[in-house]
Amino acid sequence: MACMVARSGRELQRYDNMGRRQVVGCIPYRFKNCSDGFNGDELEVLVITSQKGQAQGMMFPKGGWELDESVEEAASRESLEEAGVLGNVEDELGKWNFLSKRHGTFYEGFMFPLFVTKQLDLWPEKSVRQRIWMTVDEAREACRHWWMKEALDILVERHSSLQQLQKEELALSCSLS
Numbered sequence: 001m002a003c004m005v006a007r008s009g010r011e012l013q014r015y016d017n018m019g020r021r022q023v024v025g026c027i028p029y030r031f032k033n034c035s036d037g038f039n040g041d042e043l044e045v046l047v048i049t050s051q052k053g054q055a056q057g058m059m060f061p062k063g064g065w066e067l068d069e070s071v072e073e074a075a076s077r078e079s080l081e082e083a084g085v086l087g088n089v090e091d092e093l094g095k096w097n098f099l100s101k102r103h104g105t106f107y108e109g110f111m112f113p114l115f116v117t118k119q120l121d122l123w124p125e126k127s128v129r130q131r132i133w134m135t136v137d138e139a140r141e142a143c144r145h146w147w148m149k150e151a152l153d154i155l156v157e158r159h160s161s162l163q164q165l166q167k168e169e170l171a172l173s174c175s176l177s
Contacts, residue, residue, distance in 0.1 A: 012066035024074040025062025026114040057144030084123025087116040096147035111151035
């Protein structure tokens, strides 16, 4: 297995035209397994602790978007570095401007869903973070960032709409048979 190390430093960091640091995050998700071993339709999401620990609250993986990568590559990298998961980055959930309490400056944050295909036993920030799979309701309660909660709500709405469309298509195909 190749050695994985988290990127650090701000040399390659992106900033928008107003001087706000640009960050990218992911909501890693999967479908909860049913008792019969098959995947159900209930979403589970993966939250992580900050590097300072669970007392600081839970959040989704996020970090700086760097000059040598696409926004999707940054989202995937942050999920690997901070949460130890790989998967498929899906269509952007949105863009938020938020105040960093630690730095006292505004950031521009982009959020994406990441459908998890692999969970690693070892990852770059394993020694400084915990990861926990939660229901959507649990994650909404535990997440400390309002803008990440809004992104979660958009993800849930997107999946609810998709499930409704699939049910309607199934009903239509059955009625035509």
